[in-house]
Amino acid sequence: MGLTFSHDTLAQRVLFGSGKAAENLASEVARLGASRIMLIAAEHEAGIAGTVASSINVALHHTEVVMHVPIETANRARAAAVENGIDLIVCVGGGSTTGLAKAVAMTTALPIIAVPTTYAGSEATNVWGLTEASRKNTGIDNNVLPVTVIYDAMLTTSLPVGLSVASGLNGMAHCIDSLWGPRADPINAALAAEGIRALAGGLPAIVEDPEGLPGREQALYGAYLSAVSFASAGSGMHHKICHVLGGTYDLPHAQTHATVLPYVLAFNAPAAPQAEARIASAFGADTAVGGLNALRGTLEAPVALKDYGFRLEDVPEAVSIILPAIPANNPRPATTENLTELLTAAYHGTTPGH
Incomplete structure (x- = not known):
């Protein structure tokens, strides 16, 4: 019968280079023409995020990142994005950080640039996850797929x-x-x-x-x-x-x-x-x-x-x-x-x- 299958390839730009995160982020922000940027990074990664975002203008720093993305946390981040007229989300961190960015994008359709600091992989998928009433729900939505992923191995050296x-x-x-x-x-x-x-x-x-x-x-x-x-x-x-x-x-x-x-x-x-x-x-x-x-x-x-x-x-x-x-x-x-x-x-x- 031979090979028979269907396959979808997701459209996403990947920039890979150690020590190049800040440079690559600045070039992507310019390419996308964004001017109101929401930077999502957990408090403990604020230093790394600040270095990565050193060459861009950030309109809103958002640090409330919680594992498994509780719906309440997601809703506060969504409201903050809308209230501040955000036109681009930049997330720097692991899977929980990327997950929160996705939760915002799911309801706002804002583009995401993801800068991972772990090996979670969430940045390369169109899968979202939200926890409500002690149940984690997941789904697929192309709005949550980051338009660009910036990989920089130097950002992972702080990971124990x-x-x-x-x-x-x-x-x-x-x-x-x-x-x-x-x-x-x-x-x-x-x-x-x-x-x-x-x-x-x-x-x-x-x-x-x-x-x-x-x-x-x-x-x-x-x-x-x-x-x-x-x-x-x-x-x-x-x-x-x-x-x-x-x-x-x-x-x-x-x-x-x-x-x-x-x-x-x-x-x-x-x-x-x-x-x-x-x-x-x-x-x-x-x-x-x-x-x-x-x-x-x-x-x-x-x-x-x-x-x-x-x-x-x-x-x-x-x-x-x-x-x-x-x-x-x-x-x-x-x-x-x-x-x-x-x-x-x-x-x-x-x-x-x-």
């Missing part, structure tokens, strides 16, 4: 090694979930495999030399590829689980993704032999789970959900919320029983595949 690892494994989760997401296709698979290779090479280099740029450049490159593949393939089982854990139980985003990933991979890999072989090859390992476990050991990655505030008694409720959200095309059918086993193992930190 442990958080760099967790954030990078969040990017890895985008790659792996893309191989069985609702709209998985060969183009996504190619991007995802290269993303795995880049992250698997870059993250150990960060651990070995936290101040060095080569590892961080590779990780940023891999994170971008992971997000592009994920934006096209859609949220698979891993992300459905982590959205519930983050939104309902307020678990930290990157650490939750880093912890849950090997359990989902071990769950799906036996039922997805082509994806399993591609992941294993990208790791340069005999098996996908073995490759990921070896990398996680090298990185001293997050291990157990109990370390981040999840409780064993939360498992039944979490399973009941997650189960209806698992995509119908997931390689292995999810049930109350096997999801309970997965989350219980992730709670304890039992090494998957052993």
